[in-house]
Amino acid sequence: MTTPMVKAERVHKYFGKLEVLKGIDLEVQPGEVCCLLGPSGSGKSTFLRCINHLEKITAGRLSVDGELVGYRQQGDKLYELREKETAAKRAEIGMVFQRFNLFPHMTALGNVIEAPTKVRRTSKAQAVQDAKALLERVGLADKVDSYPAQLSGGQQQRVAIARALAMKPKLMLFDEPTSALDPELVGEVLDVMRGLAKDGMTMVVVTHEMAFARDVGDTVVFMDGGVVVEKGDPNQVIDNPQHPRTKAFLGKVL
Amino acid sequence: MTQEVTGTAPEKLVAVPVRHYGRWVGALVVVGLFGWLVSAFGNADIHYHVTRDYLFEHVILVGVWHTIEISVLSQLLGIGLGVLAAVMRQSGNPVIGSIGWFYVWLFRGTPLLLQIILWFNLAAIFPTLSIPGVWHADTNVFITPFMAALLGLGINEGAYMAEIVRAGIGSVDNGQTEASHALGMTQGLTMRRIVLPQAMRVIIPPTGNEFINMLKSSALVNAAQYTEVFRVSQTEAGKNLELIPMLFVAAIWYLVLTSVFSVGQYYLERRFARGAQRELPATPVRRLLALIGKPPRT
Numbered sequence: 001m002t003t004p005m006v007k008a009e010r011v012h013k014y015f016g017k018l019e020v021l022k023g024i025d026l027e028v029q030p031g032e033v034c035c036l037l038g039p040s041g042s043g044k045s046t047f048l049r050c051i052n053h054l055e056k057i058t059a060g061r062l063s064v065d066g067e068l069v070g071y072r073q074q075g076d077k078l079y080e081l082r083e084k085e086t087a088a089k090r091a092e093i094g095m096v097f098q099r100f101n102l103f104p105h106m107t108a109l110g111n112v113i114e115a116p117t118k119v120r121r122t123s124k125a126q127a128v129q130d131a132k133a134l135l136e137r138v139g140l141a142d143k144v145d146s147y148p149a150q151l152s153g154g155q156q157q158r159v160a161i162a163r164a165l166a167m168k169p170k171l172m173l174f175d176e177p178t179s180a181l182d183p184e185l186v187g188e189v190l191d192v193m194r195g196l197a198k199d200g201m202t203m204v205v206v207t208h209e210m211a212f213a214r215d216v217g218d219t220v221v222f223m224d225g226g227v228v229v230e231k232g233d234p235n236q237v238i239d240n241p242q243h244p245r246t247k248a249f250l251g252k253v254l
Numbered sequence: 255m256t257q258e259v260t261g262t263a264p265e266k267l268v269a270v271p272v273r274h275y276g277r278w279v280g281a282l283v284v285v286g287l288f289g290w291l292v293s294a295f296g297n298a299d300i301h302y303h304v305t306r307d308y309l310f311e312h313v314i315l316v317g318v319w320h321t322i323e324i325s326v327l328s329q330l331l332g333i334g335l336g337v338l339a340a341v342m343r344q345s346g347n348p349v350i351g352s353i354g355w356f357y358v359w360l361f362r363g364t365p366l367l368l369q370i371i372l373w374f375n376l377a378a379i380f381p382t383l384s385i386p387g388v389w390h391a392d393t394n395v396f397i398t399p400f401m402a403a404l405l406g407l408g409i410n411e412g413a414y415m416a417e418i419v420r421a422g423i424g425s426v427d428n429g430q431t432e433a434s435h436a437l438g439m440t441q442g443l444t445m446r447r448i449v450l451p452q453a454m455r456v457i458i459p460p461t462g463n464e465f466i467n468m469l470k471s472s473a474l475v476n477a478a479q480y481t482e483v484f485r486v487s488q489t490e491a492g493k494n495l496e497l498i499p500m501l502f503v504a505a506i507w508y509l510v511l512t513s514v515f516s517v518g519q520y521y522l523e524r525r526f527a528r529g530a531q532r533e534l535p536a537t538p539v540r541r542l543l544a545l546i547g548k549p550p551r552t
Contacts, residue, residue, distance in 0.1 A: 052436055083440055091438025101433035105451050115437035118447060160433075167437060 003066040005030045005171050005202045006051060011060035013046055013226075020046050022226040023060065028219075030170075033203045035213035035234070038223035039249055044206045047223070048173050051204065052093045053086055064093065065170060091119055094164030098176040100156045102148040108135060108159045109144045112166045120167065127166070134162040138192050154185030158192055165196075172196065174205040210254055214238050222246045304499035308490060309506060317486035318507050324403050324475060324482060325468045331408030332468075333461065336415020340423060341445055343416070354416070361413035367474050370406030373397065374478040403475035403482075411468060418460050422453030455526050462519035469511050473504075483507050 006028040013021035020043045028034045036044040049055040050062055053070040062069045070086055071078045081089070103111050112131035116122040122130075135144055138158040148156050157177055164172060174193065178186040190212050197203060197216045207213060213220050214234045221231040222241070230243045238254075241247045308314055335357075342354030361369065377393035384390040397405075426449050434444035473484035481489075484504045491500035524537070536544070 054432060054435065087435070087438045087440045089438075090436055093436070095433075095436035097429060097433060097436075099429055101427075101429040103430065103433070103448055103452075114447065115439060118443055119438045163437070 002030060004028060005032070005065055006034075006204065007061075007063045007066075008047070009061040011047070011050065011062050012058045013043070013050060013055060014058045020226050021050070021057070024223075024226075024228055026221060026228060026231070028202065028204060030202050031200045032218045033197045033201075033205065033216055035217035035220045036204065036206045036223060037208070037210075037213060037220060037237075037249075038229075042223040043226040044223045045175050048175050048204060048206050051171075051173055052090050052095055054095075064089070087119070091115070091167050092170050094167060094169035094172040096157070096160050096164055096172070096174045096177045098179050100148070100153070100160045100180070102156055102160055102163070104148050107145050107147055108140060108151070108162075111148070111159055112163045115163070116166050131162070131166055134165050135159070137165075137195075138162045139188070152185060153181045154188045157181065157189045161189075161192055161196075170202065172201055172203045174203065174207070176206050176208070178207070178209060208253065210238060210250075222249070224249070300498050301496055302499065302502075304494065304496045305502045305506070308487075308500065308503050311490075313486050313490065314483065314503060314507070317481060317483035318511070320480065321469065321472050321482040321484075321507075322511065324400070324407065324480065325465065325472045328404055328407035328411055328472070329461075329465050329468050331404065332411025332415045332464070335409060335412025336417075336419050337450070339412060339416035340419035343420060344423060344445070346441070358413045358416050361410050362417075366406065366410050366471060367477060369410055370402060370475055370477050373405045374399070374402035376402075399475070399478045399480040402478035403472070403480040406475060406478065407468065407472060411464065414464060415461070418464070419453065419457055422455075422457035423449055425456045426452045458526050459519075459523040462515070462522050466512050466515055466519060469515065470508060473508075 004027040006026065008024050008026040011021055011024040012019065022043075024043075024047055026034075026047075036048065038044050046055055050057050051064060051069065056070060067089070068078075069089070070081055072081060072085075073079075103114065106114065109128065109131055112134060113124070113127040116127040116130065117124055132141070132144060135141055138161055140155060140158055140162070143151060143155060143159070146155075148159070151159065161177075177193070178189050181189065186209070190209060193203070193205070193212070194216055205213075205217070217234045219231060220234040220237040222229045222237060222243070222245075224245050230237055230241060230246045237246065238250060241250055339354045339357050342350045343358075345351050345354070374397060376397050380393050382390065383393050383396055423445075430448050430452065431444055434448045439447070472482055475482060476485040476488070479485070487500045487504040491497045494500070520537075
């Protein structure tokens, strides 16, 4: 049996006294596309951010590719990782944000080569070559020298995807990647993500795009109130939900 | 239905503009007060020819140069220390954070003049200065008037710059830091490559203001015997016993310096306001040209 890419066991997360994750159990296998659905405030974004340790979990175990996130286990003791070690692990995980978070003072190319040259210490020439190939892959070969402010939302998000891919991640996290986009720009971003899925990338996607979850998702997880309500095959969960909460939510969004 | 197109231009709207009588009254009062002030200065027993004679005197010009020199160098030192202190205060390390906080607290909380005198008399506390095995100096030799002035002004300025830089860092969207961290960048790298470059937009305009302040505060290093323009004008006054005319010499030079750098500051702020305002207001030069009826160059 292969090691799961993401494995969450009884993951809890508190913000102060507020419990936003109430014991999440979830496995994502290598090459799998897992879509997290659910109303806002259900904890799906928080869970996603725990996977690359942007948020610390309060209880439970969370591991990526067989290694604990943010900690090292020796015997039955946990040791917090140093900042550099956490950073090195994050470099293996790509993340795409709802609001793109491109670096506005750098061109599209500058955004994509930043982490490879500064974190991985790839040579500039090599990084530029790779970045141009990536920007071409997301359909932006002609926008290499544009600044984020000169790009549409859809173009910015595609640059953000190229930026994440430049680190050659083994796992990609998408946090509502199309929620901040005009409806007509959503398609171009989803197409890029579809291509990634086809190439075998392991992806965890928080989304409200039901059609995307159904077509591209290998599994769909419906979360509400900090727990996983229902999970399984997209056709089963989306088209034939068993739990009343899932039924109510899907009834509103479909 | 389409609107009929007429050949003639539309009739110009004619209306009596609002009369601002208050402005005329105000202007008269201002002119009157100004005239009274001028006559007061004119009738006073002040030898204005002394001011004129000394304005371009060699010692004075050297003093002006020293004022510019110490202001620029102190400001640079202040910017360096300010960035350092601000970054230290952002640090997750409580020891480093406390050092940054303490620095700002100490140097912003005591008078600049006091600090300058203290630096000048550093030998009273540390008779010798040394980095063991590397460097060694007698404090009285090392702390020249120039060094005391530089340390006094620069280190004090750093405390104020730290607050400006901190505001700049705070103005950068948190998503930028998150995106950098998600890419595997460490805190230091994120600060240097992502946050500080974007914070500059907010940091630079108030820094221009700080520098103009610095030009005038530099008069305080008189206390460390550094020969900037205020000190030399006072030294000359000690010789020719013309206190007020010599104060005017210094005042004129300060006004010249602050005016020149204010113009620079104005254009700097304009440049960094780009994108924040839809349309930038006209520059004073353009407004002046418009006033005398010349079409502005674009």
